[in-house]
Amino acid sequence: MSFINKPGVYPENPNFSSGPCTKRAKWDVNILHQALVGRSHRSKQGKAKIKEAIELTREILQIPEDYRIGIITGSNTGAFEAALWSVLGERGVDVFAWESFGFGWVTDITKQLKLEDIRVFKEDYGKIPDLTQADCDRDIVFVWNGTTSGVRVANADWIQNDRGGLTICDATSGAFAYELPWDKLDITTLSWQKVMGGEAGHGMIILSPRAVARLENYTPSWPLPKIFRMIKNGKLDEKMFVDSPINTPSMLCVEDYIDTLKWADSIGGLTGLVGRVKDNFTTLANWVQSTDWIDFLAKDKDFRSYTSVCLKVTAPWFLELPEEEQAAVIKKITGLLDQEGVAYDIGAYRDAPSGFRVWCCATVETKDIQALTNWLNWAYQQVGRA
DSSP: OOOOOOOSOOOSOOBOOSSSOOOOTTOOGGGGGGOOTTSOTTSHHHHHHHHHHHHHHHHHHTOOTTSEEEEEESHHHHHHHHHHHHHTTSSOEEEEEOSHHHHHHHHIIIIISOOSSEEEEEOOTTOOOOGGGOOTTSEEEEESEETTTTEEOOOSTTSOTTOSSOEEEEOTTTBTTBOOOGGGOSEEEEESSSSSOOOTTEEEEEEOHHHHHHHHHOOOSSOOOGGGOOEETTEEOGGGGTTOOSSOOOHHHHHHHHHHHHHHHHTTHHHHHHHHHHHHHHHHHHHHHTOTTEEESOSSGGGBOSSEEEEEEOOHHHHTSOHHHHHHHHHHHHHHHHHTTSOBSOBOOTTSOSSEEEEOSTTSOHHHHHHHHHHHHHHHHHHSOO
């Protein structure tokens, strides 16, 4: 790489964090002026707001009409825990994990729920287990998009249509960025803070008719906290999936989420969102291909995330350094970018290999990704041995 001057073009928005991720362009706090603050979420108006958020979610994500959608406290973590604690134990379970959040679900299933019939399929960061090992007569637990590894599920062809078990999918950095195959997913969870730039603390759980049947016909042997209970008098609590969450949601956050959903609709719904994500990823991928010191953490291009893009430094001098010195180099580069007001929060996840993680979702502008690549080259040259 020849010597380069400090770039003259800055990203207009330096927020490349993967969660909470950046707000949509032209977002302003004044959009919250219609929020139903100071009112009960169980009032007629409060229920109408919650119902609007749920139905807009159905419309944008193209979720089948016979699937239930509910709001759960505790972000995606709360929603996914509700799923695990409510349905597992009826039969054996296969768990696939290749990054920190998937590893966390393995811990919950093995050490907290302490199920006996468990098969765990794990891979290191940058790789993905062989998903065809799944036994579809068992329950299957997996993450659609590995937020901390940049490795995603390429498709759902490995899931049988006539399966006996349930598929339980953590889609928190995948929903709104990919076209999810709902016919292959029985329980799907997500949060507002990932992909759509919403505020933290609220999760959503999406149930297929098969999942509802499991909930109504199987009772776990362990006690369930109130915030996980989706069954009332032996039947699904239908009100929870219309306008009455178990726990009180923030009406400010609900209003903010509704605004983002309406923005998504204005750019073409799911098609528009997916298109923007692909444009962002392609811009970053083209830079990686033309740059000799950087590469994707994900080894197989078919499994590379389009949202949480994880990158590693491949320069020989860098690879010769001890791990702690590699981490120090990355910290210097990200520190320079932060200091220049170019990019915030793009260091790799704390448990992942040293490198960068650049959020490429629909709320990020492609021109900002392009500007960032020039600054990455500059910062690397300042710190490294180009």
